[in-house]
Amino acid sequence: MQLKVTHYHVDRSVATITLNRPERLNAWTGRMHTEYRWCLQQAETDPAVRVIVITGAGRGFCAGADARALEGHIQKGSYDPGTPADIPKPGFGVRPEFDADFAYHFGLAKPTIAAINGPAAGVGLVLACYCDIRFAAAGAKLTTAHGRLGLPAEYGLSWLLPRLIGLAPAMELLLSSRIFLAEEAHRLGLVHQVHPAPELMPAVYHYAHHLARTIAPSSLRETRRQVYADLHRDVASSVADAQRLLDQLATGPDFREGVAALLQKREPNFLPLTPSRTPPPAN
Incomplete structure (x- = not known):
């Protein structure tokens, strides 16, 4: 354009x-x-x-x-x-x-x-x-x-x-x-x-x-979507969605890098978001 x-x-x-x-x-x-x-x-x-x-x-x-x-x-x-x-x-x-x-x-x-x-x-x-x-x-x-x-x-x-x-x-x-x-x-x-x-x-x-530089892109994406989705739903639904996301992100590369950076006392080096790293939205 x-x-x-x-x-x-x-x-x-x-x-x-x-x-x-x-x-x-x-x-x-x-x-x-x-x-x-x-x-x-x-x-x-x-x-x-x-x-x-x-x-x-x-x-x-x-x-x-x-x-x-x-x-x-x-x-x-x-x-x-x-x-x-x-x-x-x-x-x-x-x-x-x-x-x-x-x-x-x-x-x-x-x-x-x-x-x-x-x-x-x-x-x-x-x-x-x-x-x-x-x-x-x-x-x-x-x-x-x-x-x-x-x-x-x-x-x-x-x-x-x-x-x-x-x-x-x-x-x-x-x-x-x-x-x-x-x-x-x-x-x-x-x-x-x-x-x-x-x-x-x-x-x-x-x-x-x-x-x-310091916040995982997957965390930025999911946190802001949690906040805005929570404006429309009850607290139990928010807790359930948070647990689903915890299970999902805890197996991802950003979590592994975040923990490694914490243990090594350095800034994390998170990978960019790509389509393969973007899960479908929750219902």
Whole structure:
């Protein structure tokens, strides 16, 4: 695919997807969504990639839906996502609950880190919330935004945000659509770390490469899928699935390497994930 509004780059074991419309603060369009999912698919299928970083070009992360696209919805008399029927589907097919826009992040095998380098509004905040981990630049402005446009909470944010930060603070942010800063997001637990803007990406990459270097890729895959599956099931089912995975992974190469590294007091050297090392998802 020819990338016009995103950029994709791999450095060792970390892939970076950059939303690339800096003149529009990386406002979201159907084209961007299509390219973004294509980039995710490249990272997902590349055995060398272990962690995915998502950020924005210039001084913004993603300022929400493009205003011109919003105007187009009015003219058409309905909402048009602007995506093709054959849009890539990374993360699909793992669990039925994940087979939807943005929920597909939960089906990925590799962790995602949002590097919120500037404003994240509406669908931009949605994208950040669907990532596993969030770093933000000091003073970055965030907002759910939908209320000021007369729209509902977008793409399951009404389901996700209360689970990330609790019902009461999520309700306030969703109802008010007010702007809040990265520092408040950190106090609420929505953002894991806040750094001065020039230090943000070095901090993100330090964390990403450490994760890629020291944590078994099979463990990253199964742990994040356990967490997201557990949002939909009871504790006994979670325990049973954990036992199934324990039996499975304890016979694998990552476990053998992890134990050897522990005994030898060195960093582990885990093998990349390959299709042969990816078991079918549990029902």
